[in-house]
Amino acid sequence: MVVLGGGDTAMDCVRTALRHGAASVTCAYRRDEANMPGSKKEVKNAREEGATFEFNVQPVALTWMIPDGLNGIRLLRTRLGEPDAQGRRRPMPVDGSEL
Numbered sequence: 001m002v003v004l005g006g007g008d009t010a011m012d013c014v015r016t017a018l019r020h021g022a023a024s025v026t027c028a029y030r031r032d033e034a035n036m037p038g039s040k041k042e043v044k045n046a047r048e049e050g051a052t053f054e055f056n057v058q059p060v061a062l063t064w065m066i067p068d069g070l071n072g073i074r075l076l077r078t079r080l081g082e083p084d085a086q087g088r089r090r091p092m093p094v095d096g097s098e099l
Helices: 008-019 040-048
Strands: 002-004 026-029 052-055 057-065 069-083 089-098
Touching: 002 008, 008 026, 008 040, 026 057, 057 089
Parallel strands: 002 026, 026 052
Antiparallel strands: 057 069, 069 089
């Protein structure tokens, strides 16, 4: 299972999925770990429960299998660009880095 996002709600989803028996859960976030909006404690707790993390990736497509539904996600690597007006560095796609 893949959870998209880096905030506390994403950590809640990750941890709930693990507690409900998901074989594995990966949290995918478009910036690096230092720029995650979620609390460090929530990330630490998610790791302790078995979550893995992919940083600097963003979704570009979902794949579907009829009639089963969603069966995959395609991700693209990102790099942090220049800071915006609020001082946050925007994620920029890295050409040719689709996973």
